[in-house]
Amino acid sequence: MKQGTKQLKISYHKMSSQVKQTLIYLICLKGFKIKHAAQKLNIKYAAAKSIFLYHRNNMIKNEQIIDSxxxxxxxxxxxxxxxxxxxxxxxxxxxxxxxxxxxxxxxxx
Structure with missing residues (x-):
């Protein structure tokens, strides 16, 4: 790296579980798009998308195992x-x- 260049420090904020649950509720049950649900909750689209993808991949698939x-x-x-x-x-x-x-x-x- 060049001397004298400053690295940008990105701050991360932990999102409360209530906001996560509200996001999942809006997307899954109310039919909102991820973008619109994120705007409604005043969170970034990327954060909302990653929360929903985690929920879909880990929570929904585990609950939908078919009992033969x-x-x-x-x-x-x-x-x-x-x-x-x-x-x-x-x-x-x-x-x-x-x-x-x-x-x-x-x-x-």
Missing amino acids: TKRCMYRTITKENIRFQIITKIAGEFVNSKTEHQIQTQTTI
Whole structure:
């Protein structure tokens, strides 16, 4: 290096877990783009992107492991009341649950 040149000192600030959780919430559940969520929280785009990529690679993929013993089932349906539940998850987090009732007459699924 040349003498007399000054190195720029970059300061880093640790981001609180609440800001990280809010960022993930805005991106995953509210559908914001990373850029818009970062602007809303007044953080740098690069920091928001790295937080989201870490969350996607480490948290979401670990939670979405499919248990092969709990796959969808089928059976022959006779005249009876059927109650089934639909559970919605986005990014591995519970969003919604809905229970349906239906009357069937001799159908094979």
